[in-house]
Structure formats: structure tokens, C-alpha cells
Amino acid sequence: MRLVLENVKKEYKDTLLFQNVQLRVPPGEMVALQGRSGVGKSTLLNLIAGLEKPTSGEIQVNGISLSGKSMHELSSIRGQEIGYIAQNSPMIPKLTALENAKVPLWLVKQTPDEEAAAVQRLLQFGDLLGVAHLFEKRIEKLSGGEAQRIGILRALVRNPGLIVADEPTSALDDESAEQVIASFHHIRSQGVTIIVATHSAQIAAKCDKRYRITPSGLVSIP
Amino acid sequence: MKVRKLLFKQTPYLNVLSGVAAILFCSLILAFIINLQKSNIETTAPDQFKEKNVYQISDKLYNGQEKLFFSNPDSFSILHQFGQKLRQSNKYDYYNAVWQPIELADFKIDPQFGPYYEFGKGLQIREFEGKPYATVASFQINAKVFEYNNIGLQEGHFFPSDAYFFEEDADIPILLGAAYKGIYQVGDHLELLHYTRHFNGVVTGILKPQQRIFTMNNPEAVLDRSVILPVRYFKEPPKNTEGIFVKASLYSHMNGTIITNLSPMELRDVLKPINVESNFEAYHIIGAESLPILALSKMTDTNRLLLFIASLTTGFMLAGLYLWTLSLLVKRNIPVYMVLLISGATMDSIQMLSSRRLMLTIGIASLFPAALLMIIVENPLYFLITYYVVVVIVVLLLAGMVKLMTKKLFRRLDLVQQLKG
Numbered sequence: 001m002r003l004v005l006e007n008v009k010k011e012y013k014d015t016l017l018f019q020n021v022q023l024r025v026p027p028g029e030m031v032a033l034q035g036r037s038g039v040g041k042s043t044l045l046n047l048i049a050g051l052e053k054p055t056s057g058e059i060q061v062n063g064i065s066l067s068g069k070s071m072h073e074l075s076s077i078r079g080q081e082i083g084y085i086a087q088n089s090p091m092i093p094k095l096t097a098l099e100n101a102k103v104p105l106w107l108v109k110q111t112p113d114e115e116a117a118a119v120q121r122l123l124q125f126g127d128l129l130g131v132a133h134l135f136e137k138r139i140e141k142l143s144g145g146e147a148q149r150i151g152i153l154r155a156l157v158r159n160p161g162l163i164v165a166d167e168p169t170s171a172l173d174d175e176s177a178e179q180v181i182a183s184f185h186h187i188r189s190q191g192v193t194i195i196v197a198t199h200s201a202q203i204a205a206k207c208d209k210r211y212r213i214t215p216s217g218l219v220s221i222p
Numbered sequence: 223m224k225v226r227k228l229l230f231k232q233t234p235y236l237n238v239l240s241g242v243a244a245i246l247f248c249s250l251i252l253a254f255i256i257n258l259q260k261s262n263i264e265t266t267a268p269d270q271f272k273e274k275n276v277y278q279i280s281d282k283l284y285n286g287q288e289k290l291f292f293s294n295p296d297s298f299s300i301l302h303q304f305g306q307k308l309r310q311s312n313k314y315d316y317y318n319a320v321w322q323p324i325e326l327a328d329f330k331i332d333p334q335f336g337p338y339y340e341f342g343k344g345l346q347i348r349e350f351e352g353k354p355y356a357t358v359a360s361f362q363i364n365a366k367v368f369e370y371n372n373i374g375l376q377e378g379h380f381f382p383s384d385a386y387f388f389e390e391d392a393d394i395p396i397l398l399g400a401a402y403k404g405i406y407q408v409g410d411h412l413e414l415l416h417y418t419r420h421f422n423g424v425v426t427g428i429l430k431p432q433q434r435i436f437t438m439n440n441p442e443a444v445l446d447r448s449v450i451l452p453v454r455y456f457k458e459p460p461k462n463t464e465g466i467f468v469k470a471s472l473y474s475h476m477n478g479t480i481i482t483n484l485s486p487m488e489l490r491d492v493l494k495p496i497n498v499e500s501n502f503e504a505y506h507i508i509g510a511e512s513l514p515i516l517a518l519s520k521m522t523d524t525n526r527l528l529l530f531i532a533s534l535t536t537g538f539m540l541a542g543l544y545l546w547t548l549s550l551l552v553k554r555n556i557p558v559y560m561v562l563l564i565s566g567a568t569m570d571s572i573q574m575l576s577s578r579r580l581m582l583t584i585g586i587a588s589l590f591p592a593a594l595l596m597i598i599v600e601n602p603l604y605f606l607i608t609y610y611v612v613v614v615i616v617v618l619l620l621a622g623m624v625k626l627m628t629k630k631l632f633r634r635l636d637l638v639q640q641l642k643g
Contacts, residue, residue, distance in 0.1 A: 075566050103562070
């Protein structure tokens with residue numbers, strides 16, 4: 001299994017967000033998490049990405065248990081195993097689109113071969129997402145949709161086994177959203193697991209499985 | 223490294239501002255150290271006189287008494303004995319600083335070295351044995367003067383211990399005030415007239431600028447434009463047939479200053495056996511005016527306090543400015559931190575970036591004042607070591623503050639929550 005959640009519970013300031021969350025996702029599967037605003041979709045994704053710790057329960061990514069890990073260890077796992085796409089992907093001003101996409105590579109030492117492979121991957125996914133021609137542009141010159149696709153590219157640059165995407169198309173027009181969905185399908189076909197929190201029925205319909213988050217756990221949506 | 227470059231690129235003006243604040247801060251530390259050291263030197267001399275009584279020994283040989291006294295064939299011997307016993311007593315410190323102009327041969331320099339230059343008088347030149355001699359300001363001092371005043375040399379050495387005794391044909395060691403630098407140098411031989419008697423002298427050292435000594439007439443006599451000779455005591459009692467030089471020297475040897483904890487009555491008791499043994503009673507003990515010395519001491523203390531307060535206030539303001547620019551930098555870099563966070567950086571490592579930035583900025587900034595110090599100060603090693611010790615202490619203190627500040631700032635910013643949109 002690429003991702004396993006066992007009895008995950010999260011309280012925030014003594015308020016229960018959710019509990020009994022169970023999930024098993026094999027490699028290459030795309031799962032949608034749905035639910036009303038504030039129910040804890042983003043929080044669950046943050047738990048999976050190791051940005052926050054659960055109150056109790058077990059999370060495994062690619063066979064690695066996140067339980068009992070320090071924030072430093074969780075960050076290391078996040079860097080290696082997980083690509084994170086935020087709702088409005090933060091971008092670093094004054095850098096080009098390509099430089100923004102390459103930031104995760106700056107946090108690790110890489111051999112020239114690894115770097116070349118990463119750049120190759122960027123070019124390949126850049127084409128797929130329709131942003132390769134924007135690489136040399138300053139990020140401020142890009143539209144919201146273009147910047148979001150650069151955010152997706154950044155999540156893929158270290159070739160993670162799991163992509164965690166929080167409302168990736170909420171800021172995009174229909175055409176851009178379609179491109180993002182298409183790229184997710186392509187990524188998935190290469191064995192990458194995708195967990196996406198979304199309000200979009202368009203995205204949810206394209207996912208292999210759909211779940212609604214409730215305070216008492218995940219409910220499968222047929 | 224790339225991340226640091228990236229952060230610098232984001233906020234170049236703020237980085238420059240924080241760099242300038244750090245340079246000013248380091249310069250202030252350096253200026254404070256230099257001034258504190260200087261004020262310490264200036265305070266040490268008056269502090270030596272603090273809580274002590276200063277008395278002037280003065281002869282009563284006037285109004286016909288002089289003629290009567292010197293009619294005695296042993297008068298020179300009596301004066302010599304009295305002077306010798308005065309300085310050999312271990313009950314007090316015997317301090318001899320005599321202001322007495324001398325004449326230098328072939329001296330053709332500007333009139334500022336004249337003894338009455340401050341009163342608008344030029345150099346007095348006279349012929350002596352076919353050579354022109356100019357009257358210049360001079361002090362004759364004994365070894366106690368060096369002990370009580372922090373006199374510094376810029377080159378050469380002080381008087382050797384045997385310089386304080388008169389030798390007929392020996393060269394007199396000479397120290398020159400700082401204004402003489404460039405006119406004479408260490409090793410130069412000078413011909414001089416002291417109380418009209420001809421001597422050969424050799425320059426052994428040149429004083430640092432603004433060196434001062436306490437004298438009875440001036441609690442802070444500046445030595446810059448003076449020629450300093452040792453007071454030369456006679457080993458053997460001189461004969462009455464000796465000329466004006468010996469007579470004047472004997473006078474100056476006994477008209478010295480006593481620095482002691484003794485009260486006037488106690489001192490009188492201490493001096494009684496001396497005047498009995500030497501058979502010389504024609505002297506006064508004058509309680510010296512201690513007010514100027516105390517005022518001087520208080521003034522230097524006040525100066526030091528003012529310096530301390532001014533430095534502390536400016537230091538706090540600059541440190542505040544620096545911390546403020548740092549907090550602006552953190553706020554301006556939020557998008558960078560968010561990208562780093564989702565790319566695999568920890569909050570701790572992001573906070574550490576801020577602390578390291580502080581170290582790096584102050585580390586680089588500290589080089590500028592240090593370079594200036596190397597250029598403008600001779601022998602800067604002492605200042606350099608003290609400066610860097612203080613800089614390291616201040617940086618550690620600031621790093622602690624920065625760590626707390628950034629931790630609080632990041633807790634308030636809560637980047638993880640901001641990622642949720």
C-alpha cells in the first residue's frame with residue numbers, strides 16, 4: 001500500500017475534528033476527499049504530509065510509519081516521498097517559473113545525474129501541463145492558473161510516490177482545471193498515488209475512489 | 223547557499239538596511255571600547271591621587287635668608303642632605319615634577335615649543351659659545367612621576383634607573399613630547415643648556431600625543447611640546463664653589479611634592495627628624511590644593527558615565543533597529559518560507575535561517591570597523607581582541623533574542639494554517 005491511515009484522530013484546541021479515519025490506497029490510485037468547508041480536509045492532508053501530527057492513530061506513507069517521528073524526520077519524509085500542492089500554491093517572487101519549480105532540489109544535495117533527471121522530469125511535466133513555454137518568465141508575470149500549474153510541477157520535481165493536493169483547481173478556470181486533471185491522470189499512470197481534497201465534482205468524478213470526511217471518519221461515496 | 227541567496231534576492235534593500243545597522247552597531251562597540259580604554263587611562267592618573275593628601279615642600283630662603291644661609295660653607299651639603307633624606311623616606315611618595323625651561327642648540331623650529339608660547343611670546347634665542355640656543359619648554363621629573371601618571375611612548379624607551387643621578391660627562395637621556403616627532407628622532411644627540419650649564423643629551427623616546435602629568439601649578443600639564451629630562455640627584459654632597467646649576471638643582475630637589483595618607487601633623491612629625499639630621503629648618507609644608515585633582519577625577523568619572531549611557535542608549539536603538547529590520551525581513555519572506563516548508567524544510571530549519579542570517583550579517587559587518595581599526599590605530603591587537611570578544615558576546619545575546627523573536631513570530635504567522643488557504 002502507498003498510503004495507510006489507521007484510526008486517525010485529530011483534535012484542534014480541545015475540539016474534535018475527526019476520528020476513526022481508516023484509509024488504504026494502493027500505488028497509482030487517485031482518491032478524492034470531499035466534505036463541507038471546515039470539516040478537516042486540509043488538516044487530514046497536512047497529517048498525511050507530515051506538516052501536523054495526529055492526536056492518535058497511525059499513518060504510513062510508502063511503508064514508512066509517521067508515528068513518533070520528529071518534525072525534522074517528518075520534513076525529511078515529506079521532501080523525499082510526498083509532493084504537496086497547496087490551495088493557492090505559494091510562489092517566490094523575483095524568481096522565474098522554472099526556479100520556483102526547482103526549489104525542492106535546493107534543499108537536498110544532488111548528483112549531476114539526479115539533477116539532470118529532475119530537469120528532464122520538469123520539462124516532461126511542463127509540456128504536459130502546458131507551462132514549459134513559461135519557464136523563463138518571472139513568476140509575477142504568470143496568471144493564477146499558470147502559477148498553480150507551476151506549483152504542481154514543483155510537487156513532482158523530486159519524483160514522489162504520493163501527491164497530496166489541497167483544492168488544486170479552486171483558483172483555476174475550466175480549461176486550466178482540465179489540464180490539471182489530465183496531468184494528474186498522467187502522473188497516476190506512472191504509479192504515483194494522488195490524494196486530493198476538493199469541492200469540485202469535475203475532479204471527484206475522475207478519481208478512483210471518493211470519500212466524505214465526517215467527524216466520525218471517512219464515508220465512501222459511490 | 224542557494225536558499226540564502228534566494229532570501230537575499232527577495233529583500234535586497236532590507237538586507238542592506240540590516241547590514242548598515244549591523245555595521246553601525248559594530249562601529250559603536252569599537253568606539254565604546256576605544257573610548258572606554260582612553261577614559262580608563264585618563265581616570266587612572268587622577269585616581270592615583272584620590273583619597274591622598276598632597277603637600278608641597280617649599281624653602282623659606284627669601285628676604286635675606288638666602289644670603290645668610292649660603293654664607294655657611296656647608297650650605298650646599300645641608301640642602302643636599304635635606305633633599306636626599308626627603309626622597310629616601312618610605313613614609314610617603316616623593317614626587318618631583320619641575321617646570322623649568324632649557325635651551326637647545328641650533329634649534330630653528332617654530333615658536334610653539336617656547337615656554338611662553340601660550341602667552342604670545344616667540345622663541346628666545348641667544349648665543350652661547352658661538353652657537354644659537356633657543357629656550358624651550360621643559361620638565362624635569364623623577365621616577366615617581368611615571369608611577370603616578372600613565373605616560374605612554376610611541377617609540378623608544380623610558381629613562382634607565384641610573385638616569386636620575388648626576389654624572390658629570392654622561393649624556394642626559396631625553397624624552398620628547400609628541401609635537402617633536404619628525405623634528406628629532408630617537409637616538410639624536412642634542413646640545414642643551416640647563417641652568418646655563420652645557421650638557422649633551424640623547425633622545426631615548428618620543429611620547430604619545432596628549433600625555434599629561436600632575437604638577438603643583440597645573441593638575442593636567444600637557445607634555446606634547448615639552449622636552450622631558452630626568453631630575454638628576456647628586457650622589458655626593460656638592461661643594462659651595464659649584465655654580466648656579468648646582469644651586470638651582472638643589473633647590474628643585476628639595477622643593478618637591480609629598481603624596482601620602484598622612485595628616486599634616488603626622489607629616490610634620492615624620493619630617494622633624496629629617497630636618498634635625500640634615501640641620502635644615504627653613505622650609506614650609508604647604509597643603510596643596512586638592513580641589514583641582516578631585517574635580518579632575520570627578521570630571522573623568524562623569525565623562526566615563528556619560529560615555530557609557532550614550533553608548534548604551536545608542537546601542538539599544540541600533541539593536542532595536544536591527545531586530546526591527548529582521549522582523550520585517552521575516553514577514554516579507556513568508557512566501558519563501560511556505561515554499562520551503564512544503565518542499566521538505568522544517569520550521570526549525572527555517573527559523574535557524576534567521577539566526578544564521580544574524581550571525582552572517584554581524585560577522586561580515588564586524589569586519590568593516592575592524593579594517594578601519596587596523597588602518598587608524600597603531601598596535602591594534604589589544605583593541606581587536608577586545609572588540610571581537612565583545613562582538614561575540616553581543617551576537618550570542620542577540621542570537622538568543624532573535625531566536626525567541628522568530629519563534630514567537632512564526633507561531634503567530636502559523637504557516638501551516640496559512641497553507642490551508
